[in-house]
Amino acid sequence: xxxxxxxxxxxxxxxxxxxxxxxxxxxxxxxxxxxxxxxxxxxxxxxxxxxxxxxxxxxxxxxxxxxxxxxxxxxxxxxxxxxxxxxxxxxxxxxxxxxxxxxxxxxxxxxxxxxxxxxxxxxxxxxxxxxxxxxxxxxxxxxxxxxxxxxxxxxxxxxxxxxxxxxxxxxxxxxxxxxxxxxxxxxxxxxxxxxxxx
Numbered sequence: 677x678x679x680x681x682x683x684x685x686x687x688x689x690x691x692x693x694x695x696x697x698x699x700x701x702x703x704x705x706x707x708x709x710x711x712x713x714x715x716x717x718x719x720x721x722x723x724x725x726x727x728x729x730x731x732x733x734x735x736x737x738x739x740x741x742x743x744x745x746x747x748x749x750x751x752x753x754x755x756x757x758x759x760x761x762x763x764x765x766x767x768x769x770x771x772x773x774x775x776x777x778x779x780x781x782x783x784x785x786x787x788x789x790x791x792x793x794x795x796x797x798x799x800x801x802x803x804x805x806x807x808x809x810x811x812x813x814x815x816x817x818x819x820x821x822x823x824x825x826x827x828x829x830x831x832x833x834x835x836x837x838x839x840x841x842x843x844x845x846x847x848x849x850x851x852x853x854x855x856x857x858x859x860x861x862x863x864x865x866x867x868x869x870x871x872x873x874x
Contacts, residue, residue, distance in 0.1 A: 706832040707850050709761070709769075709781045714832050714852040718750065718776040748775045749859055761848060762796035764789035772859065779855030783848040790838045790846040794825050797836060801827040812839050 706714035711724045752771040759766045764785050772780040785793065798804065805828040813819045822838030832852045840847035 704830040704832075706852050707827070707829065707834045709783065709848075709850055712771070712778065712781055714778055714781070714850055715855065716778050718773050718778070721752075721771065721773075721778055749773070749862060750776075761785060762789065762793045764792055767845065774855055774859040774862065777852075777855050779852045779859055781848075781850040784840060784845050785848070787838065787844050787846045790823070790836065793846065793848060794823075794836050797825070797827065797834065801829075801834070805833070810837070810839075814843075 708714065712721060716724075750773040752773070753768065759769070761783055767784040767786070769784075770780075770782040771778060772782075804825045806824075806826045808824055809821050810824050811819055811821055820839075820843065824835060824837045826833055826835040831854070832850065835849045835851075837847045837849070839845070
């Protein structure tokens with residue numbers, strides 16, 4: 677009888693530890709690029725960047741494509757001329773919203789800034805969740821190797837890629853898992869509809 681009770685207690689302890697770990701993981705806050713927090717609303721983002729007065733109704737700015745009921749994904753290209761990441765000048769910043777919530781930020785910088793950005797990320801977020809080498813190939817068939825370093829916190833990730841499109845550009849990608857999944861689902865649906873229209 678006592679052994680059976682101990683088995684039940686052990687099983688309960690395992691279940692509770694699993695639930696506690698899952699609960700701790702869901703309490704993680706999404707990553708942020710400065711004041712741009714993944715999951716923030718379009719309105720909050722516009723206010724942070726002073727693109728609309730706080731009392732104005734939500735409207736798209738010149739920097740953003742409008743979202744519609746049929747097309748809930750909105751892309752905004754916006755950066756201050758003097759904006760930096762880890763002390764390096766930013767080439768461009770793309771923000772993606774789905775149903776008016778920020779799910780991705782894509783930043784491009786000079787490749788010469790790759791190590792500085794990775795070092796700053798390590799200082800802020802600690803040991804990366806994953807670090808790997810990637811093989812790239814240019815249009816002429818030449819291959820070269822670059823790095824990719826990723827931090828994952830359960831609700832989002834941030835990844836720094838050494839080469840993004842060309843050998844002179846590195847990128848930083850912030851991604852919200854659940855919102856990004858909604859955007860991906862919508863994009864897959866759109867592609868399926870387009871394929872049916874052939």
